[in-house]
Amino acid sequence: MKYPLPLLRRVMLCAATLVMLQHGGAAVAGAPDAESVPLVGTRPAMGSLTPQPVNSAVPVAEGANGAQGDVAELMQMIHDSKLVELRTTYNGSYGASLFFYPQEMTYYTALFQDKHFWRVIKSQDEGRAEAIYDGFVRQTGQLAEVEIRRTQLMAQKAFVERVITLSEERARRLQADISVARTQQAKVNDYQRQVQGEAVALHAEKEKAQVQLRQLQREVQLLQRQTEAGLPMPR
Numbered sequence: 001m002k003y004p005l006p007l008l009r010r011v012m013l014c015a016a017t018l019v020m021l022q023h024g025g026a027a028v029a030g031a032p033d034a035e036s037v038p039l040v041g042t043r044p045a046m047g048s049l050t051p052q053p054v055n056s057a058v059p060v061a062e063g064a065n066g067a068q069g070d071v072a073e074l075m076q077m078i079h080d081s082k083l084v085e086l087r088t089t090y091n092g093s094y095g096a097s098l099f100f101y102p103q104e105m106t107y108y109t110a111l112f113q114d115k116h117f118w119r120v121i122k123s124q125d126e127g128r129a130e131a132i133y134d135g136f137v138r139q140t141g142q143l144a145e146v147e148i149r150r151t152q153l154m155a156q157k158a159f160v161e162r163v164i165t166l167s168e169e170r171a172r173r174l175q176a177d178i179s180v181a182r183t184q185q186a187k188v189n190d191y192q193r194q195v196q197g198e199a200v201a202l203h204a205e206k207e208k209a210q211v212q213l214r215q216l217q218r219e220v221q222l223l224q225r226q227t228e229a230g231l232p233m234p235r
Contacts, residue, residue, distance in 0.1 A: 073120075074110060077108075082103070085099055092140075093113055093114045093147060095111075097112070107126060109136060
């Protein structure tokens with residue numbers, strides 16, 4: 001976060017004045033009252049100040065019990081609502097945060113994973129703090145590559161399994177349809193054979209009837225001629 005130069009000088013001057021007063025020194029002439037200096041970029045109460053923009057769960061410091069390092073210090077300052085959260089970046093379960101302690105113009109750059117602070121770098125150099133933060137952000141990206149890939153593979157595996165389940169169900173349905181079709185086809189084949197046999201028998205009976213009909217026709221003609229024998233022919 002960049003501060004206007006006049007304002008930064010006023011804040012530094014105010015801090016120096018407070019230090020001198022605490023040690024019994026004289027106040028710097030012309031120094032503004034500490035309470036009258038606005039802090040640019042300072043957020044309201046830090047009740048929910050954490051490097052967790054997605055949820056409000058506060059990261060914990062590994063080994064914080066009895067530890068007095070920068071990690072424990074950062075956790076205590078978050079608990080006491082003394083810090084301003086300037087930036088936070090997430091990559092998978094990894095994240096990087098940049099905090100600012102206005103009273104001492106100090107930056108805390110933190111690297112964490114799965115809500116646990118991992119590394120904390122304390123600096124009063126804004127440029128260095130920003131550079132460390134950028135480095136931590138790149139590191140979270142590199143660290144999260146395998147994790148992100150695993151998430152993608154898990155999703156792909158679940159998708160393939162769902163497709164397999166649907167395909168199996170489709171195969172069962174098709175198999176059921178094929179079974180019905182085969183059963184019906186067998187019935188149709190039996191019916192076709194039955195009808196074909198009946199057709200053959202009917203054809204044979206028809207041929208037999210035609211032979212009988214021709215024989216009867218000849219007999220009728222013969223009898224007709226015999227009946228009309230000796231009768232004058234029609235003119």
